[in-house]
Amino acid sequence: xxxxxxxxxxxxxxxxxxxxxxxxxxxxxxxxxxxxxxxxxxxxxxxxxxxxxxxxxxxxxxxxxxxxxxxxxxxxxxxxxxxxxxxxxxxxxxxxxxxxxxxxxxxxxxxxxxxxxxxxxxxxxxxxx
Amino acid sequence: xxxxxxxxxxxxxxxxxxxxxxxxxxxxxxxxxxxxxxxxxxxxxxxxxxxxxxxxxxxxxxxxxxxxxxxxxxxxxxxxxxxxxxxxxxxxxxxxxxxxxxxxxxxxxxxxxxxxxxxxxxxxxxxxxxxxxxxxxxxxxxxxxxxxxxxxxxxxxxxxxxxxxxxxxxxxxxxxxxxxxxxxxxxxxxxxxxxxxxxxxxxxxxxxxxxxxxxxxxxxxxxxxxxxxxxxxxxxxxxxxxxxxxxxxxxxxxxxxxxxxxxxxxxxxxxxxxxxxxxxxxxxxxxxxxxxxxxxxxxxxxxxxxxxxxxxxxxxxxxxxxxxxxxxxxxxxxxxxxxxxxxxxxxxxxxxxxxxxxxxxxxxxxxxxxxxxxxxxxxxxxxxxxxxxxxxxxxxxxxxxxx
Numbered sequence: 001x002x003x004x005x006x007x008x009x010x011x012x013x014x015x016x017x018x019x020x021x022x023x024x025x026x027x028x029x030x031x032x033x034x035x036x037x038x039x040x041x042x043x044x045x046x047x048x049x050x051x052x053x054x055x056x057x058x059x060x061x062x063x064x065x066x067x068x069x070x071x072x073x074x075x076x077x078x079x080x081x082x083x084x085x086x087x088x089x090x091x092x093x094x095x096x097x098x099x100x101x102x103x104x105x106x107x108x109x110x111x112x113x114x115x116x117x118x119x120x121x122x123x124x125x126x127x128x129x
Numbered sequence: 130x131x132x133x134x135x136x137x138x139x140x141x142x143x144x145x146x147x148x149x150x151x152x153x154x155x156x157x158x159x160x161x162x163x164x165x166x167x168x169x170x171x172x173x174x175x176x177x178x179x180x181x182x183x184x185x186x187x188x189x190x191x192x193x194x195x196x197x198x199x200x201x202x203x204x205x206x207x208x209x210x211x212x213x214x215x216x217x218x219x220x221x222x223x224x225x226x227x228x229x230x231x232x233x234x235x236x237x238x239x240x241x242x243x244x245x246x247x248x249x250x251x252x253x254x255x256x257x258x259x260x261x262x263x264x265x266x267x268x269x270x271x272x273x274x275x276x277x278x279x280x281x282x283x284x285x286x287x288x289x290x291x292x293x294x295x296x297x298x299x300x301x302x303x304x305x306x307x308x309x310x311x312x313x314x315x316x317x318x319x320x321x322x323x324x325x326x327x328x329x330x331x332x333x334x335x336x337x338x339x340x341x342x343x344x345x346x347x348x349x350x351x352x353x354x355x356x357x358x359x360x361x362x363x364x365x366x367x368x369x370x371x372x373x374x375x376x377x378x379x380x381x382x383x384x385x386x387x388x389x390x391x392x393x394x395x396x397x398x399x400x401x402x403x404x405x406x407x408x409x410x411x412x413x414x415x416x417x418x419x420x421x422x423x424x425x426x427x428x429x430x431x432x433x434x435x436x437x438x439x440x441x442x443x444x445x446x447x448x449x450x451x452x453x454x455x456x457x458x459x460x461x462x463x464x465x466x467x468x469x470x471x472x473x474x475x476x477x478x479x480x481x482x483x484x485x486x487x488x489x490x491x492x493x494x495x496x497x498x499x500x501x502x503x504x505x506x507x508x509x510x511x512x513x514x515x516x517x518x519x520x521x522x523x524x525x526x527x528x529x530x531x532x
């Protein structure tokens with residue numbers, strides 16, 4: 001199948017690959033997907049005292065579209081508050097990357113990863129999830 | 130200089146050998162006749178080509194020319210053999226036996242028969258892809274009419290013990306069909322001694338053209354089939370339709386070359402296989418799929434653990450290969466063949482099939498090794514599963530949120 005230029009760009013030059021310290025109270029970690037389904041995303045965010053996301057990192061096992069979706073959201077997350085981060089919709093990810101219908105689940109997974117990371121952070125910080 | 134992309138997907142299809150092309154061309158223009166035209170020279174010339182090609186196909190596999198029925202390819206041959214025999218002999222019984230790692234042309238023909246009231250037993254192979262003859266024998270029943278087992282597996286390249294399996298069928302009066310689409314020119318086939326009743330062949334996996342194949346139908350003891358294609362009664366009524374003279378001439382030439390060159394080709398390809406295997410298995414966590422010994426050297430199916438197959442194929446875009454991972458399909462299911470071997474999901478999703486052929490060079494193999502080494506490393510740096518593995522986490526113990 002043919003990939004869009006944007007998917008290829010993120011796939012070949014993925015942004016913000018890596019890990020943040022899981023034990024850091026300012027860091028939220030979300031891991032979604034399963035090896036059985038052929039994709040696993042791990043997304044991490046670190047918020048500052050002001051509640052704004054300063055850093056975001058990912059690692060993804062999956063197809064090119066899954067890697068591109070997670071790379072893209074790390075770019076979008078930086079500089080947002082958690083509430084603003086929750087506004088990121090899978091449809092926006094799919095549109096930005098021009099994902100074909102069979103790859104829409106990659107964008108859904110990326111949205112799930114954002115939610116999972118924020119849930120983790122809020123639980124750590126004792127706030128209602 | 131290497132010509133890119135490097136083609137390592139010979140199990141999908143092969144280029145037509147230039148000598149085959151040369152053989153085919155005259156039958157498109159000057160010798161355009163219908164081989165069934167008995168009343169003039171133009172027809173006779175075409176018929177001669179068909180007779181010659183039929184003899185060449187028969188010579189490669191050790192049967193009589195009149196036991197060869199032309200079809201459009203191995204898929205049609207499998208359909209004709211399985212449905213044709215099951216329907217013709219249904220008064221004997223309505224049970225069939227096959228293996229879960231067969232080609233879809235066999236499995237879906239079986240499914241079609243199930244909808245007609247037949248019962249099918251699908252046997253699982255062992256973890257190495259080979260079928261245990263004892264389990265096969267135990268599945269054969271008094272009402273079993275036909276069993277179907279492929280000779281060389283298209284995904285993992287293992288060679289089934291057709292002689293033993295066929296003998297078990299013979300003892301019990303069960304017809305034995307063998308899909309040999311991936312076998313011609315790779316392993317010796319001698320139907321004069323093999324206890325096989327029906328065998329499917331394809332031209333385009335053996336340097337012939339697409340769109341032509343054949344079915345071997347044994348004459349002694351005689352095997353009869355219910356035709357699946359009705360019309361002018363061509364091919365002794367088993368497959369109607371005007372014979373595609375140029376395609377048939379091409380298949381005949383391809384099979385003639387396979388007979389003459391198989392020994393040399395196989396030795397050269399075995400050396401390339403060893404080189405590719407050694408180079409790739411030097412990387413960490415690379416697993417061979419399918420038996421290491423009872424296989425054709427033309428196939429090398431490896432799982433690169435913790436790297437997803439489709440993204441790996443995307444990374445090695447200058448190498449044409451196939452992946453057992455089917456993330457492009459709506460089901461997101463990995464290869465049913467690899468699953469049948471009992472591979473853990475992450476390995477089934479991480480497989481690449483390399484298939485080598487007549488025109489593969491050492492330089493191409495070395496290029497593939499270099500590309501794979503660098504891209505597997507890059508993708509593992511991106512992989513959370515690789516991270517976890519490095520930290521000693523057992524992936525099977527993790528509770529995944531399946532979606």
